[in-house]
Amino acid sequence: MRPMLWENRRLKLINQLLLPNKEEWIEYSDYEDVALAIKNMIVRGAPAIGATAAFGLALAALKYRNLEKDEFLEKIDNAAKILANTRPTAVNLFWAIQRMRNLLELNKDNFTVPELVEKIVREAETIAEDDVQINKKMGAYGATLIPEGAQIYTHCNAGALATVDYGTALGVIRSAHEQNKNIHVYAGETRPYLQGSRLTTFELMKDNIPVTLVTDNMAGFLMKQGKVHCVIVGADRVAANGDVANKIGTYSLSVLAKEHNIPFYVAAPISTIDLQIDSGDEIEIEERGTEEVIKVYDTFIAPKDAVAYHPAFDVTPHQNITAIITEKGIIHKPSKETMSSFF
Numbered sequence: 108m109r110p111m112l113w114e115n116r117r118l119k120l121i122n123q124l125l126l127p128n129k130e131e132w133i134e135y136s137d138y139e140d141v142a143l144a145i146k147n148m149i150v151r152g153a154p155a156i157g158a159t160a161a162f163g164l165a166l167a168a169l170k171y172r173n174l175e176k177d178e179f180l181e182k183i184d185n186a187a188k189i190l191a192n193t194r195p196t197a198v199n200l201f202w203a204i205q206r207m208r209n210l211l212e213l214n215k216d217n218f219t220v221p222e223l224v225e226k227i228v229r230e231a232e233t234i235a236e237d238d239v240q241i242n243k244k245m246g247a248y249g250a251t252l253i254p255e256g257a258q259i260y261t262h263c264n265a266g267a268l269a270t271v272d273y274g275t276a277l278g279v280i281r282s283a284h285e286q287n288k289n290i291h292v293y294a295g296e297t298r299p300y301l302q303g304s305r306l307t308t309f310e311l312m313k314d315n316i317p318v319t320l321v322t323d324n325m326a327g328f329l330m331k332q333g334k335v336h337c338v339i340v341g342a343d344r345v346a347a348n349g350d351v352a353n354k355i356g357t358y359s360l361s362v363l364a365k366e367h368n369i370p371f372y373v374a375a376p377i378s379t380i381d382l383q384i385d386s387g388d389e390i391e392i393e394e395r396g397t398e399e400v401i402k403v404y405d406t407f408i409a410p411k412d413a414v415a416y417h418p419a420f421d422v423t424p425h426q427n428i429t430a431i432i433t434e435k436g437i438i439h440k441p442s443k444e445t446m447s448s449f450f
């Protein structure tokens with residue numbers, strides 16, 4: 108299930124806050140509304156918010172297409188800043204915005220505003236189209252690591268709903284399933300946003316991939332019982348030494364996997380790798396509202412005035428990661444050395 112559609116130069120997003128109970132599409136014609144959709148997690152997932160921001164800039168270009176060039180460029184720059192200010196951790200957001208900025212910088216002196224608009228729209232479409240092919244290549248590489256009959260544990264949602272289609276970690280799972288490897292997935296519910304129970308379980312059931320939903324606190328006991336052969340997760344930002352920022356709870360899973368000698372894989376497109384930062388210590392961890400912890404949908408599950416903590420991500424040290432799967436190949440035992448020799 109794709110999270111977004113670009114039709115008639117309008118962006119449609121499925122409201123992931125309502126899944127799996129309701130499949131509601133929202134149409135966007137204004138970049139400021141797109142920014143709110145990213146901030147409020149109507150759309151989420153590193154590659155998905157990158158592509159969404161790119162389409163947001165395409166909508167801005169279409170909105171300002173009748174302006175003089177200087178004013179047009181100023182408006183697009185402002186739109187880029189608003190979109191960049193939505194969520195801080197997933198580097199794909201900034202990668203996509205910078206790619207659009209670079210396109211403008213390269214062409215602004217040699218083309219008219221209408222021509223620049225067409226280039227911006229096409230670039231956004233290309234980012235989206237490329238993402239699907241990237242995920243399928245990553246899936247194929249990752250499937251080489253998945254043994255016949257594997258019991259795979261995954262966390263959060265790194266599926267089609269977190270990308271333009273097919274998914275990163277779930278892309279590996281889809282590829283292994285398509286190769287008839289007879290796999291089964293344990294999906295961790297992933298409190299507090301519940302991407303695992305609401306989105307991953309939903310996606311895998313739609314694709315008839317065997318999946319069992321578990322609560323996050325069951326992971327260790329599953330591993331102790333020998334019921335998990337490998338763990339595979341997505342990523343929001345990978346540092347130059349292979350440290351990985353991903354959904355809160357990923358770090359704990361990596362420690363459990365290490366304790367039980369279970370391979371821990373990260374599926375991440377090159378656009379998620381941030382070589383500008385040396386280690387995960389430099390990654391900004393988004394903190395979200397505490398209401399997302401003390402409520403599920405509209406139901407309080409704690410006292411209304413309870414104090415809560417809500418880091419939306421954590422950082423897994425590269426020492427806990429068996430391999431990082433990309434669309435250009437697999438980085439085994441990620442470290443500063445293996446990462447730099449890969450690029």
Ligand SMILES: CSC[C@H]1O[C@H](OP(=O)(O)O)[C@H](O)[C@@H]1O
Binds near residue numbers: 263265302355
């Ligand atoms: C394909 S990577 C998706 C990545 O994004 C998720 O975070 P969020 O749902 O808050 O956007 C989670 O970290 C996933 O691994």
